[in-house]
Amino acid sequence: MSKEQPTPTLQDVATAAKVSTATVSRCLNFPDQVKEKTRTKVLKAIKMLSYSPNFGARAMASRRTDTIGAIIPTMGNAIFARGLQAFQDELHLHGFTMLVASTSYREDIEEEQIRALVGRGADALLLIGHARSPEIYRFLEAQAVPALVTWAFDTNLSRPSIGFDNQKAMCRMAKKVIDLGHRNLALVSAETILNDRAKARQLGIEDAMVAANLCAKTLHIVKTTYGIEEGATAFEQVMKAAPQTTAVFCGNDVLAVGALRRARELGFKVPQDVSIIGFDDIELAEIAYPALTTVHVPHREMGRRAGAALIKLLNEGTQIEAVELEASLVFRDTLAPARN
Amino acid sequence: MSKEQPTPTLQDVATAAKVSTATVSRCLNFPDQVKEKTRTKVLKAIKMLSYSPNFGARAMASRRTDTIGAIIPTMGNAIFARGLQAFQDELHLHGFTMLVASTSYREDIEEEQIRALVGRGADALLLIGHARSPEIYRFLEAQAVPALVTWAFDTNLSRPSIGFDNQKAMCRMAKKVIDLGHRNLALVSAETILNDRAKARQLGIEDAMVAANLCAKTLHIVKTTYGIEEGATAFEQVMKAAPQTTAVFCGNDVLAVGALRRARELGFKVPQDVSIIGFDDIELAEIAYPALTTVHVPHREMGRRAGAALIKLLNEGTQIEAVELEASLVFRDTLAPARN
DNA sequence: TAATAAAATGCAAGAGCTTACATTTCTATT
DNA sequence: AATAGAAATGTAAGCTCTTGCATTTTATTA
The missing domain is CATH 3.40.50.2300 (Response regulator)
Incomplete structure (x- = not known):
């Protein structure tokens, strides 16, 4: 512990095994290019010294990593x-x-x-x-x-x-939701500026709305960061600002689970009073109660x-x-x- | 795209900026050791060439990473x-x-x-x-x-x-469980051979049993791999092999959630018929229904x-x-x- | 303005590995 | 036993950086 022992190098192994560095290198990279006997000798030296090749050096010399x-x-x-x-x-x-x-x-x-x-x-x-x-x-x-x-x-x-295609997938889901008679839709989304997936999901809903002759502008959007609690808070905001909402899309399952929980806490019956839709289909979705309707991502x-x-x-x-x-x-x- | 453009090196930057490689290096590592004017010149060259230092070479030369x-x-x-x-x-x-x-x-x-x-x-x-x-x-x-x-x-x-201390933590939990009158305990655990945390958790339960004058051997253990479904299957095995069990410890929350689900599917009332205890306290634990009693790990x-x-x-x-x-x-x- | 100190820069020696090419050692054949 | 050819091994250059030391430039002071 106290002695400054430099970490062993290829050269050290070569010396210990009484061969050249080239042979040691080949032993490591192309074992069948070296004679059995030599290989054994080299391997023993490697083990003895606890040698481990220096990746940087190797990368530099061989030009691949x-x-x-x-x-x-x-x-x-x-x-x-x-x-x-x-x-x-x-x-x-x-x-x-x-x-x-x-x-x-x-x-x-x-x-x-x-x-x-x-x-x-x-x-x-x-x-x-x-x-x-x-x-x-x-x-x-x-x-x-x-x-x-x-x-x-x-x-x-x-x-x-x-x-x-995030947009297409969400559009399909939104279509189903609209087919079930929902007209007042909301979306709890992650920030869309640096997250094109979140943006695409939003666009997907809007596409479906337009296709159903709904005004895309009526989609009530609340943006929030990632987390169950965040989803809960966002849901509350949605229902406060747009109480007529009957379906709340969520940018991901974690937000959805939060929304779900808060919905129950606030006395909403899910899905009778309000439907909640997630995205991702992580384990949480299946475990949530009631189990979450969501988009399965492979x-x-x-x-x-x-x-x-x-x-x-x-x-x-x-x-x-x-x-x-x-x-x-x-x-x-x-x-x-x-x-x- | 067609021309084999070698990735730019320190030397290329040096040439482009008409300085030595040493200066470029210092520009990158000790910016205040080089004159403002030179620095600007070098930085410009770097940007122009889209240069990025080679980590391996740097590590080798400077002996730290x-x-x-x-x-x-x-x-x-x-x-x-x-x-x-x-x-x-x-x-x-x-x-x-x-x-x-x-x-x-x-x-x-x-x-x-x-x-x-x-x-x-x-x-x-x-x-x-x-x-x-x-x-x-x-x-x-x-x-x-x-x-x-x-x-x-x-x-x-x-x-x-x-x-x-996994063992101590689980022991504390087990003590509580035993205090609640449970005598027929079971454990759904991960493989303990290469997982000393899983092993420690098991030992913790056994410690508590011994302390309460129960025979540690009566702890019914089922080992399984990680996953909700795996937890479910293991729970079923437990109840089949040891139907008198009233409390099932699980090595982690994911297994516990699986056990919980299967318990309900099998018609067990949780916690009236059987108690289920997890470990980790991940989000799943809180979301599960009923919410999971577990050990919180920081x-x-x-x-x-x-x-x-x-x-x-x-x-x-x-x-x-x-x-x-x-x-x-x-x-x-x-x-x-x-x-x- | 000359002298000196301080700051900026350059030179060149490694750091540990791979590999093309040169050399040595085997193997097989005649 | 001699020899060609193959197989095994060795030699040394080069991969891209950092850094101690030498040199040049700049700033400071008398």
Whole structure:
């Protein structure tokens, strides 16, 4: 503990095993290029010295890292955590390593993290949503780091993405809601400025309203941050400002669960008095009481596919082809025909 | 896109700005050591080239990385995700970067990940739980990488840890349960071989039983993997094998929520017929119906403190002092006196 | 204005690894 | 046993930065 022992290097191993550094290196990277006997000797030296290769040096010398970076808004949100886990599992399967960073939904931090991951040698990047400054896309291009957008899907953009169309999915759900006779709609949403998914979901409802000859302007929107309590508060605001509301859409299940709870606390019967609709279909949705009607997002599938696509791109140079996944509607117990 | 543009290097920037590489480097690392005019020039060149420093090279040359690694079992579990987020926030505050890896509760993968993170130059490591082979601890020592154990606390070990005593916490809860007249206890637990937290929780119940003159052997234990459905199945197994059971402890809230659901599906009244107790106190616990009685674990506090301690160690060389956090009991609606 | 100290910059030696190419050691064949 | 060809190993350059020391520029003082 007290002695300043420098961490062992390739050279140390080579010396201990009485071979050249090249042989040790090959032993690690191309084991079958070295004779069994030599290999054993080297491996023993490695173990003895508790040697571990220096990644930076290796990356620099070999010009590749087998590392893919992922940048998500927050790990506190189960849907990202879960998608990432699937992503990571897929990468691990192919010998790649994942580096994660989170942005707390802040654009400046996202930029910082993108630079950090690129600097760390990420061979490719996984990003959430399309919305970010052109400068960042330029940077990525200058660094020749391919980026794949997920959690969103938009045919209008040239960027490859693997995800689903938030707008379309929410529109389908809204149509159902309107078909059940609801005319006074509200939306509890996350901030839409830096979150194109949230924005798309809002647009989806508005699309359905217009299609049903309702004025999109009548959609009562309350914006809030992420959290159960936040959802509860927002619900209260909605019902105070627009008491005639019969259906409250929520930008995600966590907000919806909060709304649900507050609804009950305030004496509303769900769904008889007011319907509540979530988005994501996390476990919470099923557990909530009454069980939440929501839009199912294929998080794991998305993560897995994104991983596979990026690996294919890196290994075979195959261009990523955009994949639109299906987000299905899950009808449980918080949606019913409008009262009266 | 077609031209193989090599990513820009420090040298490129230096050339573009007509200064030496040393100046560019200082511009990045010690901005006030370089004249305003020069700095502007350099910064412009950097922006123009979309330059981003190569982390590996920097790490190698400067022998430090300002990076801390965290290794958790899985991101799919909210409690780890949340603790990590707090950890990351704390690190970010001090200019450190976090590298995460997950192990899927597999020892071999954990070892692999530890080596990977150390190889990537992690200045320190955050680990969950104490249980791992001595060889790994030896490796960490050989590499002079300090490691902090969290999510657990054990005064008997010399290793520094910031966490809570799983055994003590569960024992307190079990005591309450026994005080309510429960004599036939069961436990739905995660696999305890590689999970010392799960093991400790089990021991905690047994401690309480012994203290109450119950035979610890009568604790009916069912082991399962993580998941709501898994918890449900395990509950069913418990009640089939030991129908006289009046209180079912669960290793975590997710299992408990599953048990709760299956209990209702099977026609058990909770808590009248059977009490169900969780562990962790994640959001799910509060949302579950009836709301779950559980042990509150200070995830965020743990993450934050762990971050702070590691940074202090790295920056000031201050030895980490172990901190035992309090895990409190949260009584909600799934615990009641034993029937009869 | 000259002399001196302080600030800014440049030079060049590494940091630990990979890999093209050169050299040595085997294996198999005649 | 000699030799070609293959397999194994070694040599050394180069990957991109940081930093101690040397040098140049700028500011300060007499």
